[in-house]
Amino acid sequence: MNVPRISRPLALFGGLSIFALLAVAHQTPAPPPRPEQANPQKTRALPLDPLTEQEKHEAEQVALRDPRVQELLGKGRRKTVSVDLTAIKPSQEEIQAAAAGRAIPMGRYAVVVFFRNEDEAGVRAVVDLAHETVTEVARLSSEQIPMTADDLAEAWQFARRDEEVRRALGPEAERYEVERTPPTPNAAPLGFVVRALRVRGTEEKDPCFHHRCLQLLFARGNEYLTQPTVTVDVSAQKVYVRRREK
Amino acid sequence: MSWRFFIGAALSLLALSAPVAAQTPPPWMPCSGINLVDQAFPTTGPEQTHWRLCWETVPQQGLVIHWAFFRPSPNARWIWIFWDARVSDIFVPYHQGSPRYYDMSDYSFPLTAIGGADCPGSLGGTPLGGNVCKQVHDRGLLWKNWSQVRRGEEVVLWAALGAANYNYIIEWTFRDDGVVLGRVGATAANLPGLPFEPHIHNPIWRLDIDFDGFWGDSVEVGTHTESIPVSTAADTEPLVWFEGGGDWDPHAFSELHVYDATLKNGRGDRTSLHLIPTPTGGLSRHNEEFTQHDFWVTHYNGFEMHARELPNYISPPEPVSNADIVVWYKGSIHHHPRDEDGEITAGGWWNGVALVMWTGWILKPNNLFDRTPFYP
Numbered sequence: 290m291n292v293p294r295i296s297r298p299l300a301l302f303g304g305l306s307i308f309a310l311l312a313v314a315h316q317t318p319a320p321p322p323r324p325e326q327a328n329p330q331k332t333r334a335l336p337l338d339p340l341t342e343q344e345k346h347e348a349e350q351v352a353l354r355d356p357r358v359q360e361l362l363g364k365g366r367r368k369t370v371s372v373d374l375t376a377i378k379p380s381q382e383e384i385q386a387a388a389a390g391r392a393i394p395m396g397r398y399a400v401v402v403f404f405r406n407e408d409e410a411g412v413r414a415v416v417d418l419a420h421e422t423v424t425e426v427a428r429l430s431s432e433q434i435p436m437t438a439d440d441l442a443e444a445w446q447f448a449r450r451d452e453e454v455r456r457a458l459g460p461e462a463e464r465y466e467v468e469r470t471p472p473t474p475n476a477a478p479l480g481f482v483v484r485a486l487r488v489r490g491t492e493e494k495d496p497c498f499h500h501r502c503l504q505l506l507f508a509r510g511n512e513y514l515t516q517p518t519v520t521v522d523v524s525a526q527k528v529y530v531r532r533r534e535k
Numbered sequence: 536m537s538w539r540f541f542i543g544a545a546l547s548l549l550a551l552s553a554p555v556a557a558q559t560p561p562p563w564m565p566c567s568g569i570n571l572v573d574q575a576f577p578t579t580g581p582e583q584t585h586w587r588l589c590w591e592t593v594p595q596q597g598l599v600i601h602w603a604f605f606r607p608s609p610n611a612r613w614i615w616i617f618w619d620a621r622v623s624d625i626f627v628p629y630h631q632g633s634p635r636y637y638d639m640s641d642y643s644f645p646l647t648a649i650g651g652a653d654c655p656g657s658l659g660g661t662p663l664g665g666n667v668c669k670q671v672h673d674r675g676l677l678w679k680n681w682s683q684v685r686r687g688e689e690v691v692l693w694a695a696l697g698a699a700n701y702n703y704i705i706e707w708t709f710r711d712d713g714v715v716l717g718r719v720g721a722t723a724a725n726l727p728g729l730p731f732e733p734h735i736h737n738p739i740w741r742l743d744i745d746f747d748g749f750w751g752d753s754v755e756v757g758t759h760t761e762s763i764p765v766s767t768a769a770d771t772e773p774l775v776w777f778e779g780g781g782d783w784d785p786h787a788f789s790e791l792h793v794y795d796a797t798l799k800n801g802r803g804d805r806t807s808l809h810l811i812p813t814p815t816g817g818l819s820r821h822n823e824e825f826t827q828h829d830f831w832v833t834h835y836n837g838f839e840m841h842a843r844e845l846p847n848y849i850s851p852p853e854p855v856s857n858a859d860i861v862v863w864y865k866g867s868i869h870h871h872p873r874d875e876d877g878e879i880t881a882g883g884w885w886n887g888v889a890l891v892m893w894t895g896w897i898l899k900p901n902n903l904f905d906r907t908p909f910y911p
Contacts, residue, residue, distance in 0.1 A: 381748060
């Protein structure tokens with residue numbers, strides 16, 4: 290077979306060049322650098338990594354220091370409903386850079402929702418975690434604010450004092466408790482649990498029309514009590530117990 | 536060692552490394568650890584397609600998808616599909632008129648715990664973070680052509696919202712052929728006070744599709760028409776110019792086509808994503824205005840997250856052609872209780888669970904590939 294001859298030094302040079310190229314081709318791409326942050330000490334996580342408990346606490350504190358939030362919340366009783374991660378869309382150029390594999394300076398933000406008991410209104414604040422500033426504040430109506438396990442605990446405190454509820458639950462009434470965290474896999478169900486669904490009135494004559502009401506569900510192990518239906522108007526601190534005809 | 540052997544080995548290595556060298560770099564992702572899903576297909580052998588996405592669990596919203604990219608071939612560029620995809624709400628009206636529950640927006644329900652029994656490793660499952668399951672598995676036939684056949688694969692993320700007596704399975708599936716499926720399944724105990732009262736579970740998805748980026752997206756309504764009594768038919772795609780709602784007609788094969796102003800495949804054909812309802816039985820209408828359409832198209836607003844506010848979001852209607860758009864779809868699960876759901880035992884206790892009932896949609900690429908994917 291007539292193979293064209295190549296001088297030895299040229300072959301060596303060629304071989305080394307190919308190996309150099311191969312080395313480049315085989316290199317695992319270095320992980321892209323993390324985006325620049327104003328305060329890297331406080332925001333080591335990537336922008337859409339879940340918020341840590343520390344970050345949630347900080348977001349809440351930053352929001353509470355904001356004069357706009359303070360003004361909307363007033364000085365009465367209030368509570369924090371939620372602290373969740375949110376994302377703000379970067380520019381078109383940044384999006385294209387990210388798609389091409391380059392890190393972009395995307396911020397890390399939290400949305401904090403507060404509830405003020407005085408008039409059952411709420412406040413939503415968007416917190417820039419890196420800069421520890423509030424970028425947006427809005428007032429929320431009562432209907433825009435979800436009810437929580439805290440509301441359920443309050444509702445259960447009212448309901449457990451109601452004679453008819455106690456009668457329905459029988460001697461086990463004192464054993465019921467509000468479920469704060471879901472049971473772990475394969476765990477035996479909690480013995481006596483109170484769960485809840487929010488109910489809304491559809492007509493003005495309904496006591497739950499524009500009020501914050503919870504329908505309580507009573508579970509014993511995996512079973513639920515079917516009667517009576519217990520509804521707590523948390524706004525008016527009233528308990529309604531109703532039995533259905535068969 | 537002879538120099539000929541040296542060059543031969545180098546050339547061989549170069550040939551082997553060629554596909555690796557040609558791969559486009561992965562997109563930068565704003566999440567890490569278990570919240571980043573990076574899945575190439577097929578799961579064995581040379582890569583052909585690839586998904587890269589972030590997920591997050593959000594109280595009140597369940598399992599949310601952020602930033603989903605798909606690459607149709609190793610040397611193609613990554614195509615942005617979602618900025619954010621979530622179930623906005625699950626509206627549950629009972630037939631007698633009340634109660635009418637909003638099972639996501641009205642109460643901060645937690646996700647249930649997930650373990651090995653929910654998410655067995657033997658079926659490709661990996662529990663993530665205690666309440667999410669990731670499954671990578673065979674999904675049946677991708678195609679068959681006489682003696683030729685190819686089976687497909689998919690990566691599925693799911694979690695279960697513990698909405699008091701009900702559990703809702705929120706499931707996101709990303710297939711090897713670029714198809715995305717969204718499903719919600721209703722299960723667990725019937726409403727204790729009304730265990731035999733029929734009702735409907737209406738999950739409403741909010742899909743912030745940023746196709747190849749958030750700019751320049753438009754939506755058309757795919758519509759099929761049979762010219763009866765003539766035996767011809769026609770497919771049209773009228774453009775959605777302004778924010779508003781639309782209806783699914785099974786005879787018209789109604790679907791939404793989302794396309795980008797400039798994105799085309801290698802054959803020069805316009806690429807689009809087709810949102811196709813996959814109802815189980817039907818799609819409901821209720822007294823509430825937001826339930827009176829199956830599809831909605833809105834202009835992007837990061838604070839417009841709640842389905843029941845849709846009539847307010849579109850008033851006044853903004854233009855949605857060549858814009859940053861969000862697509863909403865309402866599915867329905869008609870639950871007519873049956874003895875299989877459970878029974879009332881001594882003392883008036885409800886015992887039993889409703890087996891999972893599903894509804895959902897598929898998002899199917901159109902002209903994203905240049906040829907049949909996974910075809911020799």
